[in-house]
Amino acid sequence: MAHLKIESIQLKTTGGYDAEIYGIDPASSDCLIGELKTQYGGTASWDIHGRCRDHNTDCNFDTRTDEFVDLERLARSLVNEEYL
Helix, strand or coil: CCCEEEEEEEEEECCCCEEEEEEECCCCCCCEEEEEECCCCEEEEECCCCCECCCCHHHCECCCCHHHHHHHHHHHHHCCHHHC
């Protein structure tokens, strides 16, 4: 999957897991691309609302953190409107 590389952003999920976002896919509803740092983690994607694809809700982001708000603002400026 092709995506735009961004400076890596470290975030915590609502379940306390570490995650790293390193890309934005402007042509996907799961526009935040990164890695979930769990025992069963690996490459993962999240939508603009911080919901992690194909993982339990503990892997979602707290959308009220400053880091996520900044990331969401950047993603909204890059992602095709039909995927928001």
